[in-house]
Amino acid sequence: MTSAALKRVPQSDSTHGVYDAHPTIHSSDVGQRFQQEHRRLARSKRRHRVILNIAGLVFFLLAWEAIPHLSSWMNPALFPPPSRVFTAALPLIASGELATHISASLMRATSGFSIALVLGITAGFLTARIETLHHLSEPVLHGFRSVPSLAVVPLAVLWFGIGELPKIALIAWGAFFPIWITTFIGVRDTNIVYLRSAAALGASRVRTLFLVILPAALPFILAGVRQAIAVSLIVLVAAELSGSNAGIAYMMSLGHQLFQVEIMFIGLVLLGAFGFVADRLFVWVVKRLFPWYQSAS
Structure with a gap:
């Protein structure tokens, strides 16, 4: 090919073809x-x-x-199959009695757990950050932590009667200690390197608390809260058995007195369903509020 022919080759088209064969990959x-x-x-x-x-x-x-x-x-009369349990639940659902028991139990469990959540996290932070307060409260809190919630039921009835207050107080009592002890451990065991780095960068006590200590202690706090959810349902049964006119445990007690085993199984199924739904709801909320925390499953 002569030099004149080479000059007539469209160099721009050749270059364009090369770039088309190897397109640029953007990071986005x-x-x-x-x-x-x-x-x-x-x-x-x-x-x-x-x-x-x-x-x-x-x-x-x-x-x-x-x-x-x-x-x-x-004996099917003592261990009824699900079909008989469901058949026994239909009249309770139609009359609205089952909804009344469910709403009463959920109100008590939610109220007691909410009180324990606020008090437990607050007490955990204070006792972990204030050494004097920790030493003052250590024998009392650790001593009461070893007392089963069921042992407090008779005293709660004597002190507060059989109204709603003793039931909510018992649930708050049982759920408080798991939240408090895990919050205390999480805040106390915050890596000293994090605290010194925050201080070197000029962070105030408040900013250090919310931006360093709280995220570091979050796995421990969430573990305690998750355990407290299950404890709330356990104590709920004991609280309602101490004297009430509505609730899941009250319905089970009534079924026991009338020898209606299907009613007792309805209560067991509901308590298990409450526990599962509450745990799944907890995991969902944690993933929405703290997307970087993936330990909850």
Whole structure:
């Protein structure tokens, strides 16, 4: 090819073709694809988990239904299958009696847990940060922490009667100590390097508290709160058995007195459902408020 022919070759078209064959990859496109893939995997994982949860529940119900029929030593009157329990629950649902018991128990559990949440976190922070207060309260708080909540039930009835106050106070008592001890440990064991770094950067006590100590202690606090949710439901049963005219435990006690085992099983199922829903709600709230904290599952 002559030099004149070479001059007639469209160099710009040749260069354009090279760039078309190797397009530039922008970092923003890579980030978007990574986020989309991460969301897709998260959705797939949630679907897989829900399917397994439903399968486990169905397997449990089928086994429960089969045991009274297949076992000659199991009396269906004492161990009723789910079909009989559901049949016994229908009149309670239609009359609104079951809704009354559920609302009464939820109100007591929520009120007592909320009081314990505020007092437990506050006491944990104060006793961990103020050494004098810690030494003063150590024998009292650790001593009462060893006292079972059920042992306080008779005293609560004598002091406050059989109204709503003793029931809420008992639930708050039982849920307080898990929150307090985990908050205390989390705040006390904050890495000294974090505190010195904050002080070197000129952070005030308030900013250090909210920006350093609280995030460092958060896993411990959340663990205590999660445990306190279960404790609240446990103490709820003892509190309602001490004297009440409504509630899940009251309904179970009434079923025991009338020898209606199906009613007692309705209460057990409801308490288990409350525990599961409360735990899932806790995990959902934690992931929304603290998206970087992924230990709750």
